[in-house]
Amino acid sequence: MQNEELFRKVVSHAKEYGFVFPSSEIYDGLSAVYDYGQNGIELKRNIREYWWKSMVQLHQNIAGIDSAIFMHPKIWKASGHVDGFNDPMIDNKDSKKRYRADVLLEDHQEKLREKIQKEVDKAAKRFGDSFDEAMFRQTNPKLAEMSAAIDHIDQTLKGALESGELDRIRQLIEELGIVCPISGTRNWTEVRQFNLMYSTQMSAIENGEDNLYLRPETAQGIFVNFLNVQKTGRMKIPFGIAQTGKAFRNEIVARQFIIRMKEFEQMEMQYFCRPGTELEWYTYWKESRMRWHLALGTDPAKYRYHDHLKLAHYANAAVDIEFEFPFGFKEVEGIHSRTDFDLGRHEQFSGKKLRYFDPETNESYVPYVVETSIGLDRMFLVTLCNAYREEQVEGDVRTVLNFHPALAPVKAAILPLTKKDGLPELAEKIFEELKWDHHVYYEEKDTIGKRYRRMDAIGTPFCITVDHESLENGDVTLRHRDTMLQERVKIAALPELIGKACSMRSLLEASKD
Ligand code: GAP
Secondary structure, three states: OOHHHHHHHHHHHHHHOOOEEEOOHHHOOOOOOEEEOHHHHHHHHHHHHHHHHHHHHOOOOEEEOOOOOEOOHHHHHHOOHHHHOEEEEEEEOOOOOEEEHHHHHHHHHHHHHHHHHHHHHHHHHHHHHHOOHHHHHHHOHHHHHHHHHHHHHHHHHHHHHHHOOOHHHHHHHHHOOOOOOOOOOOOEOOOEEEEOOOEEEOOOOOOOOOEEEEOOOOHHHHHOOHHHHHHHOOOOOOEEEEEEEEEEOOOOOOOOHHHOOOEEEEEEEEEEEOOOOHHHHHHHHHHHHHHHHHOOOOOHHHEEEEEOOOOOOOOOEEEEEEEEEOOEEEEEEEEEEOOOHHHHHHHHHHOOOOOEEEOOOOEEEOOEEEEEEEEHHHHHHHHHHHHEEEEEEOOEEEEEEOOOOOOOOOOEEEEEOOOOOOHHHHHHHHHHHHOOOOOEEEOOOOOHHHHHHHHHHOOOOEEEEEOHHHHHHOEEEEEEOOOOOEEEEEHHHHHHHHHHHOOHHHHHHHHOO
16 A cells, blocks of 8 residues: 555544544634544543553652643743744745745755655666666766755755844745745745744733743643652652643644644653763663653564754754654654753743752752653554554455554443343443443444454454353353454453453553663
């Protein structure tokens, strides 16, 4: 299956089976905003629980909080978001559409890369086994020209953003002949910086003095509570504070479904440590977070690290964990060594000391911070893309989501073979027993085959079929989602069997070193 086609299928499957719906759909939707349906919310809750338990429950020195979305406006001045959280935007005067200028250039680079690849593939076909790709790339003048154009775009963009000479970006867009995908014209406005934060007012009076921002990240709620948690929890350095919650960004270029949304959820942890030890902790968290991802059984080739070569001025190390989506590798999580920048700035802007007295060194200092920051919605999409399978079964296509059982929205379906002879009553009894510990589902409509397929499509690891023999022998048929193998199992053994297979504990154990 072509990657584009695969992604299209994942998106329509997510809608058809109650995972993700476009927001406000009956009003024609709201761009880059999505709702989670009955199965999506369960999957999302399970991913969040996996993260929360792995951070807060398994680490005695990590505490969880839930700070408010509304925060004092000075926080965003201190964090640098008011002045620096911008995207360079350009409008097309004919279509009246607004674009991110850097994305227009990146898309152009991508087209050049595709052209290069096409030339390489053509030559490989022509020359067969004797083809030396590296040599071809180096010596072919057409390829060299396109590679130089890609580098030129990188350099001009970087230089213009650093110096603030935004007109150079517009000139480059014009030079390259980039047209608006809607109007097809090159009638561009100048490039302007556009802040990504949404603002609102605290009171009903619109005088601009009490402007609030919807938080663009959850991290600042952690920094401003650093001393509250340290003191009330009697935390000793190194220690962490974790939180999950909504963040809001006015993303103009919202693409690829729930990858880039205007309202999304983050799971962030700030680890406060002694200055000078931050790079050790950075390495620790870099490895630890990758283990968390791989414990889900994902092929390691689907993940990679992307070390940042160009660091933000306050960071001394940064890496992204990227996943190979059907449309290519994209960041899912960032690990950043942020030095004492954030706490230092909050000291400066609030006038309050944010220091830690270290009893081991008898010193008082502003701790250094290593941050791990993952998008819950992106992780949701990783889980969905990774789980989606189409298999040929007896001349038919079976669509199955092979989620890790601990993440599956529904753990087991209880299905009476027929609607009579006391089978529904026994099935309901099993449902009543299992529901206390697991999200289980009871269904008696349609043939058993159709019911199995529906459960495969939402990734339910087990189907429990109650038949006439069940009444006599006290056993049921247990069908396994991935192998489709069926076995007879005593009803009394079901709670332990399902509990073990779907336990978060085994997943958490696999994520530890
Ligand atoms: N506190 C650091 C921070 O917010 P970030 O790289 O801007 O760093 C962290 O965001 C993670 O949040 C990303 O790796 C991504 O998974 C997720 N994320 C960021 N913007 C997003 C958006 N518009 N839609 C969905 N997820 C987003």
